[in-house]
Amino acid sequence: MKSDMAARAEEAAEAARLAEEAAAKAREAARLARLAAEEAEAEGEAAEETDGEDAAKSLQKPDEPQDGPEVTSDGDSSPEGDSDAPEPASATTEQADDDDDEEDEPEKPRKRSSKVKLAKTRGASRSSRSAGSLTLVIAVLAVLTVALGAGTTALALKVREQHATETAAKEASFAASRAAQKLSSYDYQTLDADLKEASATTTGKLHTQYDKLAAELRATAIQRQAVSNTTVLKVGVESATPEKVVALVYANRSSATKDDKQQSLPESLRIRLTMVEKDGKWLASELVVIS
Structure with a gap:
């Protein structure tokens, strides 16, 4: 009867209204998730830039002073009266100084390398955390998008069926x-x-x-x-x-x-x-x- 049809039409209209509200909420949630994803990505890029700057600064730091007395040439350290001293001794001393310098030089790159590795490790850790947050946000966004699509499809089918019944x-x-x-x-x-x-x-x-x-x-x-x-x-x-x-x-x-x-x-x-x-x-x- 007409009353039954009117009741069913009202129920269908109410269901359509509720579905539309749910779709609107899902769209708002998707928008917020998208904004969160953009902020997480921006924070990740900023962290990478900061780590890069720290690494560059560590590379530009002056070499640390070496311990031990400075070795000078025999001509400057020896008294004037010893100018006729035999040269083999000077050669031996210079060779020893060269050996000491060669032993000290490898320590500098090792210190710099450690600082660079530490900076890279910190940057990788921050990038990993940012990437994890971004992945989580994208996953949530994907779920909301699927839910929104399913809700919209169900609403469209419901409206189509209601229209077909009324016709x-x-x-x-x-x-x-x-x-x-x-x-x-x-x-x-x-x-x-x-x-x-x-x-x-x-x-x-x-x-x-x-x-x-x-x-x-x-x-x-x-x-x-x-x-x-x-x-x-x-x-x-x-x-x-x-x-x-x-x-x-x-x-x-x-x-x-x-x-x-x-x-x-x-x-x-x-x-x-x-x-x-x-x-x-x-x-x-x-x-x-x-x-």
């Missing part, structure tokens, strides 16, 4: 009104055309039943010169899906024959029709006269 109810109601009027109206003068039009509104089991009834009615209607007119007053939808609609038809029918001495009063009809779609048309598959 079916509207079209089937009109077809049920026409079928009820044709199936209960005829005139003996145009009987063949009337019965043919009525049969065209049916399908399935009802189509077979009506054709048998029409064959019986043809003989009696012509003989009695019978006329039947039906006026539909109201149509209500009892249930509806995109493929099937059950409608209640309220109508008045008046009939007359050549034997009637006075015109009879119209009788009320209440008919339940089950309508199905076939080849783009809504046809009556079942008919029950309630009263």
Whole structure:
């Protein structure tokens, strides 16, 4: 009935509203996650730049002074009177000084290398933490995106189904009104055309039943010169899906024959029709006269 259809329409509208709100919240969450991802990426880049600057500064630090006395040449350290001292001793001393310098020089690169490695390790640790945070944010963003897509798809399907049901109810109601009027109206003068039009509104089991009834009615209607007119007053939808609609038809029918001495009063009809779609048309598959 109309009240049931209205209730279902209100429920569908409320479901659509809630789904739209959920989709809006999901979009807002996705936006916040995107901003968090951008901030995490910016922090990671800043940390990398800072580590690079620290490493560069450590490389530019002056060499540390070497321990031990400075070795000078024999000519400067020796007294003037010793200018005739034998040169082999000076050569030996210079060779020893060179050996000491060679032993001290490798220590400098090792100190610098340690500082550079430490800076790189710290930078790698910060980059790893930033990358981990960024990965987590991206994962959350991906989940929200999937949820948003699923919610939007479900909402679209729900709206499409609701629209299809409303269209079916509207079209089937009109077809049920026409079928009820044709199936209960005829005139003996145009009987063949009337019965043919009525049969065209049916399908399935009802189509077979009506054709048998029409064959019986043809003989009696012509003989009695019978006329039947039906006026539909109201149509209500009892249930509806995109493929099937059950409608209640309220109508008045008046009939007359050549034997009637006075015109009879119209009788009320209440008919339940089950309508199905076939080849783009809504046809009556079942008919029950309630009263």
